[in-house]
Amino acid sequence: MVRLIDLDVSGASLAARLALGAILGGLAFLVFYYVPANLLGIASNLAGVEIPPQAAGVISSLIEPALPFVGLALAPAIFLCALFRGTKAYGPLTIALSLIFAAYVFLFFHGGAISVAAPVDQLVGGLPMELSLSIRVDMAMLMALFLVPPALGVAKGVLLMMKRD
Amino acid sequence: MRLSTGIKLFNALIVLTVVAASAVTFLVAMNAIAVVSSLRVGEPSFNSSGSVVEISFPISVSNSGPFDVSDIRVSADLKDEDGGLIASASSQPFSVPAGARGAQRSVSIRIDLSEIPQERLSALFSQARNLTLSASAGAALVPFVSVSAHLSGSIPWEPPVKDFELGEPVLLGYNSTHLVASMPVRFENPSGISVEGSVNFLLVDADTGSEIGSGHLEVEAPPRSEFAGELQFSLRLPENTTALMLEGRTFRCNATLGFKIFGIQVHSVSTPVEMVWDPPVASPYLGSPSVTPYNSTHSVFILPFAFTNANKLITLNGSVKAGLVVGSSLVAECQPVPVHVPPGSGFVCDLEMLVPNWALSVPGTLVLSMDTQLGSTSLEVPVNG
Numbered sequence: 229m230v231r232l233i234d235l236d237v238s239g240a241s242l243a244a245r246l247a248l249g250a251i252l253g254g255l256a257f258l259v260f261y262y263v264p265a266n267l268l269g270i271a272s273n274l275a276g277v278e279i280p281p282q283a284a285g286v287i288s289s290l291i292e293p294a295l296p297f298v299g300l301a302l303a304p305a306i307f308l309c310a311l312f313r314g315t316k317a318y319g320p321l322t323i324a325l326s327l328i329f330a331a332y333v334f335l336f337f338h339g340g341a342i343s344v345a346a347p348v349d350q351l352v353g354g355l356p357m358e359l360s361l362s363i364r365v366d367m368a369m370l371m372a373l374f375l376v377p378p379a380l381g382v383a384k385g386v387l388l389m390m391k392r393d
Numbered sequence: 394m395r396l397s398t399g400i401k402l403f404n405a406l407i408v409l410t411v412v413a414a415s416a417v418t419f420l421v422a423m424n425a426i427a428v429v430s431s432l433r434v435g436e437p438s439f440n441s442s443g444s445v446v447e448i449s450f451p452i453s454v455s456n457s458g459p460f461d462v463s464d465i466r467v468s469a470d471l472k473d474e475d476g477g478l479i480a481s482a483s484s485q486p487f488s489v490p491a492g493a494r495g496a497q498r499s500v501s502i503r504i505d506l507s508e509i510p511q512e513r514l515s516a517l518f519s520q521a522r523n524l525t526l527s528a529s530a531g532a533a534l535v536p537f538v539s540v541s542a543h544l545s546g547s548i549p550w551e552p553p554v555k556d557f558e559l560g561e562p563v564l565l566g567y568n569s570t571h572l573v574a575s576m577p578v579r580f581e582n583p584s585g586i587s588v589e590g591s592v593n594f595l596l597v598d599a600d601t602g603s604e605i606g607s608g609h610l611e612v613e614a615p616p617r618s619e620f621a622g623e624l625q626f627s628l629r630l631p632e633n634t635t636a637l638m639l640e641g642r643t644f645r646c647n648a649t650l651g652f653k654i655f656g657i658q659v660h661s662v663s664t665p666v667e668m669v670w671d672p673p674v675a676s677p678y679l680g681s682p683s684v685t686p687y688n689s690t691h692s693v694f695i696l697p698f699a700f701t702n703a704n705k706l707i708t709l710n711g712s713v714k715a716g717l718v719v720g721s722s723l724v725a726e727c728q729p730v731p732v733h734v735p736p737g738s739g740f741v742c743d744l745e746m747l748v749p750n751w752a753l754s755v756p757g758t759l760v761l762s763m764d765t766q767l768g769s770t771s772l773e774v775p776v777n778g
Contacts, residue, residue: 359546
Protein backbone atom coordinates (compact mmCIF):
# COMPACT_ATOMS: atom_id res chain seq x y z
CA MET A 229 0.00 0.00 0.00
CA VAL A 230 1.10 3.46 -0.74
CA ARG A 231 -0.11 6.54 1.13
CA LEU A 232 -1.23 9.44 -1.00
CA ILE A 233 -1.64 12.31 1.48
CA ASP A 234 -4.63 10.91 3.39
CA LEU A 235 -5.47 8.00 1.17
CA ASP A 236 -3.96 4.52 1.07
CA VAL A 237 -3.82 3.05 -2.41
CA SER A 238 -2.45 -0.20 -3.72
CA GLY A 239 0.58 -0.29 -5.99
CA ALA A 240 -1.64 -1.23 -8.90
CA SER A 241 -3.99 1.66 -8.21
CA LEU A 242 -1.06 4.05 -7.98
CA ALA A 243 0.26 2.75 -11.26
CA ALA A 244 -3.17 3.18 -12.83
CA ARG A 245 -3.43 6.75 -11.48
CA LEU A 246 0.04 7.57 -12.75
CA ALA A 247 -0.75 6.11 -16.18
CA LEU A 248 -4.11 7.87 -16.42
CA GLY A 249 -2.56 11.14 -15.23
CA ALA A 250 0.26 10.81 -17.74
CA ILE A 251 -2.16 10.07 -20.60
CA LEU A 252 -4.58 12.88 -19.72
CA GLY A 253 -1.72 15.28 -18.94
CA GLY A 254 -0.04 14.33 -22.21
CA LEU A 255 -3.23 14.88 -24.16
CA ALA A 256 -3.72 18.24 -22.42
CA PHE A 257 -0.11 19.16 -23.23
CA LEU A 258 -0.72 18.25 -26.88
CA VAL A 259 -4.08 19.97 -27.29
CA PHE A 260 -3.74 22.99 -25.03
CA TYR A 261 -0.04 23.78 -25.41
CA TYR A 262 1.59 22.14 -28.40
CA VAL A 263 -1.12 22.94 -30.97
CA PRO A 264 -1.49 26.66 -30.16
CA ALA A 265 2.26 27.08 -29.69
CA ASN A 266 2.98 25.52 -33.08
CA LEU A 267 -0.14 26.50 -34.98
CA LEU A 268 1.77 27.98 -37.92
CA GLY A 269 3.92 24.89 -38.44
CA ILE A 270 0.91 22.57 -38.10
CA ALA A 271 -1.17 24.68 -40.51
CA SER A 272 1.72 24.74 -42.95
CA ASN A 273 2.07 20.94 -42.77
CA LEU A 274 -1.67 20.43 -43.20
CA ALA A 275 -1.83 22.84 -46.14
CA GLY A 276 1.35 21.42 -47.64
CA VAL A 277 2.67 24.89 -48.46
CA GLU A 278 4.80 27.50 -46.78
CA ILE A 279 2.50 30.06 -45.20
CA PRO A 280 3.43 33.56 -46.37
CA PRO A 281 4.59 35.97 -43.67
CA GLN A 282 1.52 38.21 -44.04
CA ALA A 283 -0.86 35.28 -43.54
CA ALA A 284 1.35 34.01 -40.73
CA GLY A 285 0.88 37.34 -39.00
CA VAL A 286 -2.90 37.02 -39.28
CA ILE A 287 -2.89 33.43 -37.97
CA SER A 288 -0.55 34.36 -35.13
CA SER A 289 -2.84 37.18 -34.08
CA LEU A 290 -5.60 34.60 -33.50
CA ILE A 291 -3.56 33.11 -30.64
CA GLU A 292 -3.07 35.17 -27.50
CA PRO A 293 0.63 35.02 -26.55
CA ALA A 294 -0.16 33.78 -23.04
CA LEU A 295 -2.49 31.00 -24.26
CA PRO A 296 0.14 28.23 -24.73
CA PHE A 297 1.63 28.91 -21.30
CA VAL A 298 -1.76 28.62 -19.62
CA GLY A 299 -2.29 25.47 -21.69
CA LEU A 300 1.05 24.21 -20.45
CA ALA A 301 -0.11 24.72 -16.85
CA LEU A 302 -3.18 22.58 -17.55
CA ALA A 303 -1.09 19.44 -18.17
CA PRO A 304 0.41 19.10 -14.64
CA ALA A 305 -2.88 20.21 -13.09
CA ILE A 306 -4.72 17.42 -14.88
CA PHE A 307 -1.95 14.96 -13.99
CA LEU A 308 -2.17 15.91 -10.31
CA CYS A 309 -5.98 15.70 -10.31
CA ALA A 310 -5.78 12.18 -11.73
CA LEU A 311 -3.11 11.22 -9.21
CA PHE A 312 -4.70 12.70 -6.12
CA ARG A 313 -8.32 11.89 -6.90
CA GLY A 314 -10.08 10.93 -3.66
CA THR A 315 -7.57 12.64 -1.42
CA LYS A 316 -8.13 15.91 0.42
CA ALA A 317 -5.93 17.63 -2.13
CA TYR A 318 -8.39 16.72 -4.88
CA GLY A 319 -10.82 19.57 -4.02
CA PRO A 320 -8.23 22.38 -4.19
CA LEU A 321 -6.66 20.75 -7.27
CA THR A 322 -10.08 20.64 -8.95
CA ILE A 323 -10.60 24.34 -8.18
CA ALA A 324 -7.10 25.17 -9.47
CA LEU A 325 -7.67 23.12 -12.64
CA SER A 326 -11.04 24.81 -13.21
CA LEU A 327 -9.57 28.28 -12.77
CA ILE A 328 -6.71 27.52 -15.15
CA PHE A 329 -9.22 26.16 -17.66
CA ALA A 330 -11.38 29.27 -17.23
CA ALA A 331 -8.30 31.43 -17.89
CA TYR A 332 -7.57 29.31 -20.96
CA VAL A 333 -11.13 29.77 -22.27
CA PHE A 334 -10.96 33.51 -21.63
CA LEU A 335 -7.66 33.81 -23.53
CA PHE A 336 -8.85 31.49 -26.30
CA PHE A 337 -11.83 33.78 -26.98
CA HIS A 338 -9.74 36.92 -26.51
CA GLY A 339 -12.05 38.02 -23.73
CA GLY A 340 -15.11 37.54 -25.95
CA ALA A 341 -14.18 39.37 -29.12
CA ILE A 342 -11.44 38.53 -31.58
CA SER A 343 -10.15 41.29 -33.81
CA VAL A 344 -8.01 40.45 -36.78
CA ALA A 345 -6.39 42.91 -39.13
CA ALA A 346 -5.27 41.72 -42.53
CA PRO A 347 -3.45 43.58 -45.29
CA VAL A 348 -5.60 42.22 -48.12
CA ASP A 349 -3.39 43.58 -50.90
CA GLN A 350 -0.43 41.67 -49.47
CA LEU A 351 -2.38 38.48 -48.84
CA VAL A 352 -3.99 38.46 -52.29
CA GLY A 353 -1.35 39.07 -54.90
CA GLY A 354 -2.06 41.06 -58.04
CA LEU A 355 -4.47 43.55 -56.52
CA PRO A 356 -3.79 47.00 -57.97
CA MET A 357 -4.75 48.67 -54.72
CA GLU A 358 -3.88 48.92 -51.06
CA LEU A 359 -6.58 47.36 -48.95
CA SER A 360 -6.69 46.50 -45.32
CA LEU A 361 -9.37 44.39 -43.74
CA SER A 362 -10.24 44.30 -40.09
CA ILE A 363 -12.64 41.71 -38.79
CA ARG A 364 -14.14 41.59 -35.34
CA VAL A 365 -15.88 38.44 -34.21
CA ASP A 366 -17.91 38.84 -31.06
CA MET A 367 -18.22 35.49 -29.32
CA ALA A 368 -18.98 36.56 -25.74
CA MET A 369 -22.00 34.27 -25.53
CA LEU A 370 -20.06 31.32 -26.85
CA MET A 371 -17.27 32.07 -24.37
CA ALA A 372 -19.80 32.23 -21.56
CA LEU A 373 -21.02 28.79 -22.58
CA PHE A 374 -17.48 27.43 -22.35
CA LEU A 375 -16.97 29.10 -18.97
CA VAL A 376 -19.87 27.14 -17.44
CA PRO A 377 -17.88 23.84 -17.06
CA PRO A 378 -14.97 25.49 -15.16
CA ALA A 379 -17.48 27.36 -13.01
CA LEU A 380 -19.16 24.05 -12.19
CA GLY A 381 -15.68 22.62 -11.58
CA VAL A 382 -14.96 25.30 -9.00
CA ALA A 383 -18.28 24.55 -7.31
CA LYS A 384 -17.46 20.85 -7.39
CA GLY A 385 -14.05 21.56 -5.82
CA VAL A 386 -15.70 23.49 -3.04
CA LEU A 387 -18.07 20.58 -2.41
CA LEU A 388 -15.12 18.19 -2.36
CA MET A 389 -13.37 20.33 0.20
CA MET A 390 -16.54 20.55 2.28
CA LYS A 391 -16.94 16.81 2.09
CA ARG A 392 -13.37 16.33 3.37
CA ASP A 393 -13.91 18.74 6.22
CA MET B 394 -24.34 11.63 1.39
CA ARG B 395 -25.87 14.86 0.13
CA LEU B 396 -22.43 16.19 -0.75
CA SER B 397 -21.63 13.03 -2.70
CA THR B 398 -24.86 13.38 -4.62
CA GLY B 399 -24.07 17.02 -5.27
CA ILE B 400 -20.60 16.13 -6.52
CA LYS B 401 -22.08 13.50 -8.83
CA LEU B 402 -24.60 16.05 -10.06
CA PHE B 403 -21.82 18.53 -10.75
CA ASN B 404 -19.86 15.87 -12.60
CA ALA B 405 -22.89 15.18 -14.79
CA LEU B 406 -23.47 18.88 -15.34
CA ILE B 407 -19.84 19.44 -16.28
CA VAL B 408 -19.98 16.66 -18.85
CA LEU B 409 -23.32 17.94 -20.13
CA THR B 410 -22.17 21.54 -20.51
CA VAL B 411 -18.91 20.52 -22.18
CA VAL B 412 -20.88 18.46 -24.69
CA ALA B 413 -23.44 21.26 -25.15
CA ALA B 414 -20.78 23.95 -25.66
CA SER B 415 -18.94 21.76 -28.14
CA ALA B 416 -22.16 20.96 -29.99
CA VAL B 417 -23.17 24.63 -30.17
CA THR B 418 -19.71 25.57 -31.45
CA PHE B 419 -19.92 22.90 -34.11
CA LEU B 420 -23.42 23.98 -35.16
CA VAL B 421 -22.48 27.66 -35.25
CA ALA B 422 -19.43 26.87 -37.40
CA MET B 423 -21.43 24.67 -39.78
CA ASN B 424 -24.21 27.25 -39.93
CA ALA B 425 -21.76 30.02 -40.79
CA ILE B 426 -20.02 27.92 -43.45
CA ALA B 427 -23.38 26.94 -45.01
CA VAL B 428 -24.61 30.53 -45.13
CA VAL B 429 -21.39 31.89 -46.58
CA SER B 430 -21.20 29.13 -49.20
CA SER B 431 -24.83 29.77 -50.23
CA LEU B 432 -24.17 33.45 -50.85
CA ARG B 433 -24.63 34.34 -54.53
CA VAL B 434 -24.21 37.76 -56.11
CA GLY B 435 -26.12 38.14 -59.37
CA GLU B 436 -25.59 40.30 -62.41
CA PRO B 437 -25.74 43.98 -61.55
CA SER B 438 -28.55 46.08 -62.99
CA PHE B 439 -28.11 49.72 -63.94
CA ASN B 440 -30.75 52.35 -63.42
CA SER B 441 -30.42 56.02 -64.09
CA SER B 442 -32.93 58.66 -63.25
CA GLY B 443 -31.94 62.22 -63.79
CA SER B 444 -28.52 62.68 -62.30
CA VAL B 445 -28.68 59.53 -60.20
CA VAL B 446 -27.03 56.35 -61.35
CA GLU B 447 -27.85 53.28 -59.34
CA ILE B 448 -26.13 49.93 -59.70
CA SER B 449 -27.91 47.13 -57.88
CA PHE B 450 -26.39 43.79 -57.05
CA PRO B 451 -28.96 41.10 -56.28
CA ILE B 452 -27.89 38.83 -53.46
CA SER B 453 -29.29 35.40 -52.80
CA VAL B 454 -28.59 33.64 -49.52
CA SER B 455 -29.87 30.48 -47.86
CA ASN B 456 -29.72 29.46 -44.23
CA SER B 457 -29.90 25.74 -43.74
CA GLY B 458 -28.58 25.94 -40.19
CA PRO B 459 -30.45 26.01 -36.88
CA PHE B 460 -29.72 29.65 -36.05
CA ASP B 461 -31.16 32.84 -37.54
CA VAL B 462 -28.69 35.02 -39.36
CA SER B 463 -29.70 38.53 -38.46
CA ASP B 464 -28.64 42.13 -38.93
CA ILE B 465 -26.90 41.45 -42.22
CA ARG B 466 -25.73 44.82 -43.49
CA VAL B 467 -23.36 46.14 -46.10
CA SER B 468 -22.28 49.70 -46.64
CA ALA B 469 -19.48 51.35 -48.56
CA ASP B 470 -18.25 54.80 -49.42
CA LEU B 471 -15.95 55.83 -52.20
CA LYS B 472 -14.24 59.17 -51.74
CA ASP B 473 -11.70 61.13 -53.68
CA GLU B 474 -8.36 62.39 -52.42
CA ASP B 475 -9.97 65.44 -50.88
CA GLY B 476 -12.53 63.43 -48.99
CA GLY B 477 -15.43 64.28 -51.28
CA LEU B 478 -18.04 61.56 -51.58
CA ILE B 479 -18.25 60.00 -55.02
CA ALA B 480 -20.38 56.94 -54.49
CA SER B 481 -22.06 55.20 -51.64
CA ALA B 482 -23.49 51.74 -51.31
CA SER B 483 -25.79 50.41 -48.68
CA SER B 484 -28.34 47.76 -47.91
CA GLN B 485 -31.11 47.83 -45.40
CA PRO B 486 -30.26 45.46 -42.53
CA PHE B 487 -32.00 42.17 -43.13
CA SER B 488 -32.26 38.76 -41.58
CA VAL B 489 -32.33 35.26 -42.95
CA PRO B 490 -34.33 33.01 -40.65
CA ALA B 491 -33.21 29.47 -39.95
CA GLY B 492 -34.31 27.21 -42.78
CA ALA B 493 -34.83 30.03 -45.30
CA ARG B 494 -34.01 29.11 -48.90
CA GLY B 495 -32.83 31.58 -51.51
CA ALA B 496 -33.69 34.79 -49.67
CA GLN B 497 -33.34 37.65 -52.15
CA ARG B 498 -31.91 41.03 -51.24
CA SER B 499 -30.03 43.69 -53.12
CA VAL B 500 -27.15 46.03 -52.43
CA SER B 501 -27.23 49.27 -54.35
CA ILE B 502 -24.41 51.57 -55.27
CA ARG B 503 -25.78 55.04 -55.73
CA ILE B 504 -23.96 57.80 -57.56
CA ASP B 505 -25.63 61.18 -57.74
CA LEU B 506 -23.63 63.07 -60.32
CA SER B 507 -25.38 66.32 -59.44
CA GLU B 508 -24.01 66.12 -55.91
CA ILE B 509 -20.45 65.90 -57.13
CA PRO B 510 -18.98 69.34 -57.82
CA GLN B 511 -18.19 69.89 -61.48
CA GLU B 512 -14.46 70.33 -60.96
CA ARG B 513 -14.24 67.09 -58.98
CA LEU B 514 -16.22 65.26 -61.63
CA SER B 515 -14.03 66.72 -64.32
CA ALA B 516 -10.85 65.75 -62.46
CA LEU B 517 -12.17 62.22 -62.05
CA PHE B 518 -12.74 62.03 -65.76
CA SER B 519 -9.38 63.32 -66.85
CA GLN B 520 -6.81 62.74 -64.12
CA ALA B 521 -5.31 59.66 -62.53
CA ARG B 522 -5.79 59.76 -58.79
CA ASN B 523 -6.24 57.61 -55.75
CA LEU B 524 -9.70 57.00 -54.39
CA THR B 525 -10.42 55.90 -50.87
CA LEU B 526 -12.70 52.94 -50.33
CA SER B 527 -14.30 52.34 -46.99
CA ALA B 528 -16.65 49.38 -46.69
CA SER B 529 -18.33 47.72 -43.77
CA ALA B 530 -20.28 44.52 -43.46
CA GLY B 531 -21.73 42.64 -40.58
CA ALA B 532 -23.95 39.77 -39.58
CA ALA B 533 -24.91 37.88 -36.45
CA LEU B 534 -25.66 34.26 -35.74
CA VAL B 535 -28.11 34.88 -32.96
CA PRO B 536 -27.27 34.68 -30.11
CA PHE B 537 -23.78 33.28 -30.18
CA VAL B 538 -21.63 35.08 -32.73
CA SER B 539 -21.65 38.43 -34.44
CA VAL B 540 -19.14 39.40 -37.09
CA SER B 541 -18.29 42.83 -38.36
CA ALA B 542 -15.72 43.59 -41.01
CA HIS B 543 -14.28 46.82 -42.20
CA LEU B 544 -12.39 47.16 -45.44
CA SER B 545 -10.49 50.29 -46.25
CA GLY B 546 -7.93 51.13 -48.80
CA SER B 547 -6.68 53.19 -51.59
CA ILE B 548 -7.75 52.39 -55.13
CA PRO B 549 -5.85 53.84 -58.05
CA TRP B 550 -8.29 55.49 -60.44
CA GLU B 551 -7.57 55.59 -64.12
CA PRO B 552 -9.41 58.42 -65.83
CA PRO B 553 -11.82 57.43 -68.61
CA VAL B 554 -10.66 60.37 -70.71
CA LYS B 555 -6.89 60.56 -70.89
CA ASP B 556 -4.60 62.45 -73.27
CA PHE B 557 -7.47 64.20 -74.95
CA GLU B 558 -6.40 65.71 -78.26
CA LEU B 559 -8.09 67.88 -80.83
CA GLY B 560 -6.49 67.71 -84.26
CA GLU B 561 -6.24 70.36 -86.91
CA PRO B 562 -9.63 71.46 -88.23
CA VAL B 563 -10.39 70.76 -91.86
CA LEU B 564 -12.93 72.77 -93.85
CA LEU B 565 -15.45 70.49 -95.51
CA GLY B 566 -18.03 72.74 -97.11
CA TYR B 567 -19.89 75.96 -96.90
CA ASN B 568 -22.97 77.87 -97.81
CA SER B 569 -23.76 81.54 -97.82
CA THR B 570 -23.92 81.70 -94.05
CA HIS B 571 -21.84 78.87 -92.66
CA LEU B 572 -18.69 76.90 -93.09
CA VAL B 573 -18.76 73.22 -92.27
CA ALA B 574 -15.58 71.80 -90.81
CA SER B 575 -14.38 68.73 -89.00
CA MET B 576 -11.81 68.19 -86.36
CA PRO B 577 -10.27 64.88 -85.29
CA VAL B 578 -10.93 63.99 -81.66
CA ARG B 579 -8.84 61.41 -79.88
CA PHE B 580 -8.49 60.18 -76.35
CA GLU B 581 -7.59 57.05 -74.43
CA ASN B 582 -9.84 55.26 -72.04
CA PRO B 583 -7.45 53.29 -69.82
CA SER B 584 -10.11 52.79 -67.15
CA GLY B 585 -12.32 49.84 -66.49
CA ILE B 586 -15.53 51.73 -67.16
CA SER B 587 -17.14 52.45 -70.48
CA VAL B 588 -17.49 56.01 -71.73
CA GLU B 589 -20.80 56.26 -73.54
CA GLY B 590 -22.27 59.62 -74.18
CA SER B 591 -21.84 62.62 -76.33
CA VAL B 592 -19.41 65.42 -76.85
CA ASN B 593 -20.95 68.81 -77.44
CA PHE B 594 -18.76 71.35 -79.13
CA LEU B 595 -19.12 75.07 -78.73
CA LEU B 596 -17.00 77.52 -80.69
CA VAL B 597 -16.68 81.06 -79.41
CA ASP B 598 -15.02 83.92 -81.23
CA ALA B 599 -11.84 84.66 -79.31
CA ASP B 600 -12.20 88.39 -79.93
CA THR B 601 -15.89 89.05 -79.45
CA GLY B 602 -16.85 86.16 -77.20
CA SER B 603 -19.91 85.44 -79.29
CA GLU B 604 -20.89 81.91 -80.23
CA ILE B 605 -20.01 81.23 -83.81
CA GLY B 606 -20.18 77.50 -84.10
CA SER B 607 -21.39 74.28 -82.56
CA GLY B 608 -21.18 70.57 -83.14
CA HIS B 609 -21.95 67.20 -81.68
CA LEU B 610 -20.24 63.85 -81.56
CA GLU B 611 -21.46 60.57 -80.15
CA VAL B 612 -18.78 58.84 -78.12
CA GLU B 613 -18.48 55.20 -77.24
CA ALA B 614 -15.19 54.11 -75.76
CA PRO B 615 -15.15 50.66 -74.16
CA PRO B 616 -12.81 50.04 -71.23
CA ARG B 617 -9.11 50.09 -72.10
CA SER B 618 -9.60 51.38 -75.60
CA GLU B 619 -8.65 54.35 -77.68
CA PHE B 620 -11.33 56.54 -79.15
CA ALA B 621 -10.85 58.40 -82.41
CA GLY B 622 -13.63 60.28 -84.13
CA GLU B 623 -14.35 63.23 -86.35
CA LEU B 624 -16.22 66.08 -84.81
CA GLN B 625 -18.22 67.95 -87.43
CA PHE B 626 -19.29 71.45 -86.72
CA SER B 627 -20.63 74.51 -88.49
CA LEU B 628 -19.01 77.88 -88.23
CA ARG B 629 -21.09 80.95 -88.87
CA LEU B 630 -19.53 83.21 -91.46
CA PRO B 631 -19.16 86.92 -90.83
CA GLU B 632 -21.98 88.95 -92.34
CA ASN B 633 -19.59 90.62 -94.76
CA THR B 634 -18.59 87.59 -96.76
CA THR B 635 -17.22 89.85 -99.50
CA ALA B 636 -14.25 90.55 -97.31
CA LEU B 637 -13.63 86.80 -97.14
CA MET B 638 -13.37 86.76 -100.92
CA LEU B 639 -10.41 89.09 -101.01
CA GLU B 640 -8.77 88.82 -97.62
CA GLY B 641 -7.17 85.98 -95.75
CA ARG B 642 -8.34 85.51 -92.23
CA THR B 643 -7.58 83.43 -89.21
CA PHE B 644 -10.65 82.45 -87.22
CA ARG B 645 -9.46 82.45 -83.64
CA CYS B 646 -11.90 80.63 -81.45
CA ASN B 647 -12.17 79.01 -78.10
CA ALA B 648 -13.56 75.52 -78.39
CA THR B 649 -15.32 73.97 -75.43
CA LEU B 650 -16.09 70.28 -75.51
CA GLY B 651 -18.47 68.95 -72.94
CA PHE B 652 -18.69 65.22 -72.23
CA LYS B 653 -22.13 64.10 -71.26
CA ILE B 654 -22.90 60.80 -69.65
CA PHE B 655 -26.44 59.90 -68.65
CA GLY B 656 -27.35 63.37 -69.90
CA ILE B 657 -25.13 65.08 -67.38
CA GLN B 658 -22.07 67.02 -68.31
CA VAL B 659 -19.27 65.29 -66.48
CA HIS B 660 -16.21 66.82 -68.05
CA SER B 661 -15.38 69.74 -70.25
CA VAL B 662 -12.27 70.70 -72.13
CA SER B 663 -11.53 74.17 -73.42
CA THR B 664 -8.89 74.72 -76.01
CA PRO B 665 -8.03 77.48 -78.47
CA VAL B 666 -8.70 76.60 -82.08
CA GLU B 667 -7.39 78.42 -85.13
CA MET B 668 -8.76 77.98 -88.60
CA VAL B 669 -6.98 79.68 -91.44
CA TRP B 670 -9.10 81.05 -94.28
CA ASP B 671 -7.27 81.76 -97.53
CA PRO B 672 -9.01 84.18 -99.90
CA PRO B 673 -10.47 82.76 -103.14
CA VAL B 674 -9.41 85.96 -104.85
CA ALA B 675 -5.81 86.29 -103.81
CA SER B 676 -3.18 88.55 -105.36
CA PRO B 677 -5.55 90.28 -107.79
CA TYR B 678 -3.69 91.76 -110.72
CA LEU B 679 -4.81 94.48 -113.08
CA GLY B 680 -2.49 94.80 -116.03
CA SER B 681 -1.79 97.89 -118.09
CA PRO B 682 -4.83 98.59 -120.26
CA SER B 683 -4.37 98.79 -123.98
CA VAL B 684 -6.52 100.81 -126.38
CA THR B 685 -6.93 100.09 -130.06
CA PRO B 686 -9.14 102.09 -132.46
CA TYR B 687 -12.42 100.38 -133.32
CA ASN B 688 -14.12 103.00 -135.52
CA SER B 689 -14.30 106.75 -135.75
CA THR B 690 -16.25 107.10 -132.54
CA HIS B 691 -15.13 104.19 -130.37
CA SER B 692 -12.01 102.31 -129.34
CA VAL B 693 -11.49 98.85 -127.92
CA PHE B 694 -10.33 99.03 -124.30
CA ILE B 695 -8.58 95.85 -123.05
CA LEU B 696 -7.87 95.36 -119.37
CA PRO B 697 -5.85 92.26 -118.32
CA PHE B 698 -7.09 90.81 -115.02
CA ALA B 699 -5.73 87.87 -113.03
CA PHE B 700 -5.91 86.37 -109.56
CA THR B 701 -5.22 83.10 -107.74
CA ASN B 702 -7.72 81.09 -105.78
CA ALA B 703 -5.68 80.49 -102.61
CA ASN B 704 -8.54 78.85 -100.83
CA LYS B 705 -8.10 75.12 -100.32
CA LEU B 706 -11.79 74.38 -100.25
CA ILE B 707 -13.82 76.63 -102.48
CA THR B 708 -14.12 76.55 -106.25
CA LEU B 709 -14.96 80.10 -107.09
CA ASN B 710 -17.81 80.40 -109.57
CA GLY B 711 -19.31 83.59 -110.95
CA SER B 712 -18.44 86.30 -113.37
CA VAL B 713 -16.29 89.35 -113.68
CA LYS B 714 -16.90 92.46 -115.70
CA ALA B 715 -15.47 95.95 -116.06
CA GLY B 716 -17.03 99.32 -116.74
CA LEU B 717 -15.91 102.91 -117.24
CA VAL B 718 -17.65 105.65 -115.32
CA VAL B 719 -17.22 109.26 -116.25
CA GLY B 720 -18.73 111.65 -113.85
CA SER B 721 -21.66 109.69 -112.64
CA SER B 722 -22.44 108.00 -115.92
CA LEU B 723 -21.50 104.56 -117.00
CA VAL B 724 -20.14 105.16 -120.48
CA ALA B 725 -18.83 101.66 -121.27
CA GLU B 726 -19.20 98.12 -119.96
CA CYS B 727 -17.81 94.80 -121.06
CA GLN B 728 -19.64 91.50 -121.30
CA PRO B 729 -19.35 89.47 -118.08
CA VAL B 730 -16.55 86.91 -118.25
CA PRO B 731 -17.41 83.61 -116.56
CA VAL B 732 -15.24 82.68 -113.63
CA HIS B 733 -14.61 79.06 -112.62
CA VAL B 734 -11.49 78.74 -110.52
CA PRO B 735 -10.82 75.53 -108.60
CA PRO B 736 -8.84 75.73 -105.32
CA GLY B 737 -5.20 76.59 -105.89
CA SER B 738 -5.73 77.56 -109.53
CA GLY B 739 -5.10 80.83 -111.23
CA PHE B 740 -7.51 82.93 -113.32
CA VAL B 741 -6.45 85.16 -116.20
CA CYS B 742 -8.66 87.10 -118.61
CA ASP B 743 -8.75 90.20 -120.74
CA LEU B 744 -11.74 92.40 -120.11
CA GLU B 745 -12.70 94.09 -123.39
CA MET B 746 -15.14 96.93 -123.86
CA LEU B 747 -15.97 99.52 -126.49
CA VAL B 748 -15.28 102.97 -125.12
CA PRO B 749 -16.35 106.24 -126.72
CA ASN B 750 -13.26 108.04 -127.86
CA TRP B 751 -14.21 111.20 -125.97
CA ALA B 752 -14.22 109.28 -122.73
CA LEU B 753 -10.60 108.30 -123.18
CA SER B 754 -9.48 111.88 -122.88
CA VAL B 755 -11.34 112.83 -119.67
CA PRO B 756 -10.76 111.62 -116.06
CA GLY B 757 -12.95 108.69 -115.09
CA THR B 758 -13.15 105.61 -112.93
CA LEU B 759 -12.60 102.06 -114.03
CA VAL B 760 -14.93 99.76 -112.11
CA LEU B 761 -14.14 96.05 -111.85
CA SER B 762 -17.07 93.96 -110.55
CA MET B 763 -17.13 90.33 -109.49
CA ASP B 764 -20.23 88.32 -108.75
CA THR B 765 -19.57 84.98 -107.04
CA GLN B 766 -21.32 82.57 -104.77
CA LEU B 767 -19.67 84.33 -101.88
CA GLY B 768 -21.12 87.67 -102.89
CA SER B 769 -20.30 90.64 -105.07
CA THR B 770 -17.36 92.92 -104.89
CA SER B 771 -16.09 95.77 -106.97
CA LEU B 772 -12.82 97.52 -107.38
CA GLU B 773 -12.58 101.13 -108.52
CA VAL B 774 -9.45 102.46 -110.19
CA PRO B 775 -9.23 106.14 -111.18
CA VAL B 776 -8.05 106.80 -114.72
CA ASN B 777 -6.80 110.15 -115.90
CA GLY B 778 -7.58 109.99 -119.57
